[in-house]
Amino acid sequence: MSKEMQVRQALKAVEQTLKDAGLWQSCAPVASAFESQQPFCVDTMMPLQWLQWVFLPRMHALLSAGAELPLKLAIAPYYEVALEGDIPHRAALLYALNQIDSLFEHD
Numbered sequence: 001m002s003k004e005m006q007v008r009q010a011l012k013a014v015e016q017t018l019k020d021a022g023l024w025q026s027c028a029p030v031a032s033a034f035e036s037q038q039p040f041c042v043d044t045m046m047p048l049q050w051l052q053w054v055f056l057p058r059m060h061a062l063l064s065a066g067a068e069l070p071l072k073l074a075i076a077p078y079y080e081v082a083l084e085g086d087i088p089h090r091a092a093l094l095y096a097l098n099q100i101d102s103l104f105e106h107d
Contacts, residue, residue, distance in 0.1 A: 004063055006103055011059055013096040018052060021089035028053050040078060047082040051075075073104035 018024045025048075033044035040050045055075065062069055076097040083090050 003103060008063055010100045010103060011056055015056060017089055017093045017096050023048055023088065025052060047079060070104060074101050076101045
């Protein structure tokens, strides 16, 4: 299976985990939230908002355009810290994010 197909499947797993946990949002953050210059838009979005409204769409856009994917990716460590506490399906979400990261460890 191609790396692109593996990435698509891993992204779908993250989406499904968010939906299964009831964490999928139906309304996007306000437009100004997307203008943040901070990593993960930490000053304008909650961690799960960034994941749903920035990371997933950007990765899908890269795949759809046949554009070059990032050489390295490490978002799971951020979410291990950002999702402290009683988040539904936390372990499953972290597993899915680690799966994405692992696809970018070697080429």
